Amino acid sequence: MPGTELFGKEERKEVMDVLETGILFRYNHDEARKGIWKARTFEKEFAEYHGVKHCHMVSSGTAADYVSLASAGIGAGDEVIVPPFTFIAPVEAVINSGAIPVFAEIDETLCLSAEGIEAVITPKTKAVLLVHMVGAMADLDAIIDVCKKHNLILIEDTAQALGGSYKGKPLGTFGDVACFSFDFFKIITAGEGGAVITNSDEIYEKAHTWSDHGHNHVGDNRGAEDHPILGTNYRMSELHAAVGLAQFRKIDFIIERQRANKKVLKDYLKKFPQITFRQLPDEQGDSASVLNFFLPDAKEAERVADEMGNTGIPAAYWYNNNYHYIKNWEHLKEMKTAAPVALKFFDVPQDYKTLQLPKSDDVISRLVSINIRITWTEEELDDMCKKFDAILG
Numbered sequence: 001m002p003g004t005e006l007f008g009k010e011e012r013k014e015v016m017d018v019l020e021t022g023i024l025f026r027y028n029h030d031e032a033r034k035g036i037w038k039a040r041t042f043e044k045e046f047a048e049y050h051g052v053k054h055c056h057m058v059s060s061g062t063a064a065d066y067v068s069l070a071s072a073g074i075g076a077g078d079e080v081i082v083p084p085f086t087f088i089a090p091v092e093a094v095i096n097s098g099a100i101p102v103f104a105e106i107d108e109t110l111c112l113s114a115e116g117i118e119a120v121i122t123p124k125t126k127a128v129l130l131v132h133m134v135g136a137m138a139d140l141d142a143i144i145d146v147c148k149k150h151n152l153i154l155i156e157d158t159a160q161a162l163g164g165s166y167k168g169k170p171l172g173t174f175g176d177v178a179c180f181s182f183d184f185f186k187i188i189t190a191g192e193g194g195a196v197i198t199n200s201d202e203i204y205e206k207a208h209t210w211s212d213h214g215h216n217h218v219g220d221n222r223g224a225e226d227h228p229i230l231g232t233n234y235r236m237s238e239l240h241a242a243v244g245l246a247q248f249r250k251i252d253f254i255i256e257r258q259r260a261n262k263k264v265l266k267d268y269l270k271k272f273p274q275i276t277f278r279q280l281p282d283e284q285g286d287s288a289s290v291l292n293f294f295l296p297d298a299k300e301a302e303r304v305a306d307e308m309g310n311t312g313i314p315a316a317y318w319y320n321n322n323y324h325y326i327k328n329w330e331h332l333k334e335m336k337t338a339a340p341v342a343l344k345f346f347d348v349p350q351d352y353k354t355l356q357l358p359k360s361d362d363v364i365s366r367l368v369s370i371n372i373r374i375t376w377t378e379e380e381l382d383d384m385c386k387k388f389d390a391i392l393g
């Protein structure tokens with residue numbers, strides 16, 4: 001969690017700017033805010049970094065998933081192809097948007113594969129919600145081809161891969177719209193927060209309008225603004241934007257440190273013949289926030305992750321995790337929701353309870369991930385390599 005390792009005077013200064021004017025709201029109050037616009041500045045810098053026309057900041061990464069779906073016109077009864085290996089937020093966003101998640105197989109990229117996507121397309125498929133998982137990119141060329149061929153909207157959930165790229169172009173700039181998260185466990189944090197980026201004027205207009213009760217954000221008289229559509233509230237506060245902005249300005253340093261520390265551990269692990277690595281369609285573009293590797297079978301992967309965890313290495317075995325892989329999503333399989341959701345009234349092409357994803361099971365059951373810290377010292381890295389010898393040698 002690099003962002004959380006780096007809190008400093010930069011974050012405090014941005015927050016104090018806001019507290020000194022007392023304008024915690026991101027819109028209006030033009031005079032009283034004395035030129036302090038943290039959300040707006042964060043949006044400008046985030047869009048520039050990605051080389052896109054528009055960015056809209058929202059209250060969370062999950063909100064960014066919702067806003068991406070709604071702004072791309074996806075709602076009741078639409079089928080959206082999603083991965084079974086993802087933090088569950090985008091799947092919840094699809095369901096709570098009234099749409100229907102359709103799970104496709106992943107491959108050793110740890111992301112949806114083009115083949116997997118193509119196998120579950122139906123006449124009702126409207127979009128692919130592609131998650132760039134655990135730090136790096138999906139096989140974008142092949143996936144873009146499938147989306148074009150079948151006229152599908154491509155949404156990139158880049159919550160776990162900020163700072164990554166593919167063939168020199170930032171992740172999040174390949175589809176129609178992309179979403180990011182700045183929760184406490186992501187590459188940078190705002191406490192809570194998210195971003196939506198797009199090159200489409202139409203999607204952007206819907207994104208900022210829908211996230212703020214339909215306000216069109218023209219002029220400084222909030223009560224008199226036009227409301228072209230009904231909306232909701234996913235606004236980012238100025239305090240969150242202030243923290244996020246300070247953190248975002250450290251992104252180049254964060255990525256550089258992640259890459260350096262990951263390289264030490266990955267190079268060392270190469271000497272163990274039983275280990276293979278996550279497939280990276282463009283190794284140069286890895287954000288390097290996570291080191292992902294495979295063991296020959298599930299039993300060995302679980303043992304290795306357990307023993308690493310016991311010795312203080314931040315290792316994860318996602319196959320048994322409750323939030324990142326479909327196997328333990330009993331609430332989804334039983335459709336346990338707070339209130340009836342729209343998909344109960346549509347034909348759902350998959351029975352989530354009996355759904356089999358053998359390829360994904362095989363990949364995730366053999367996967368071990370180590371979260372990369374940016375503050376590791378050389379001694380700590382050496383020490384981890386010695387532990388690798390004991391666990392894998």
Ligand SMILES: *Cc1c(COP(=O)(O)O)cnc(C)c1O
Binds near residue numbers: 060159160183194
């Ligand atoms: C964390 C995460 C989200 C949700 O972000 P929050 O800010 O926690 O709401 C969405 N998608 C993915 C892939 C994530 O990892």
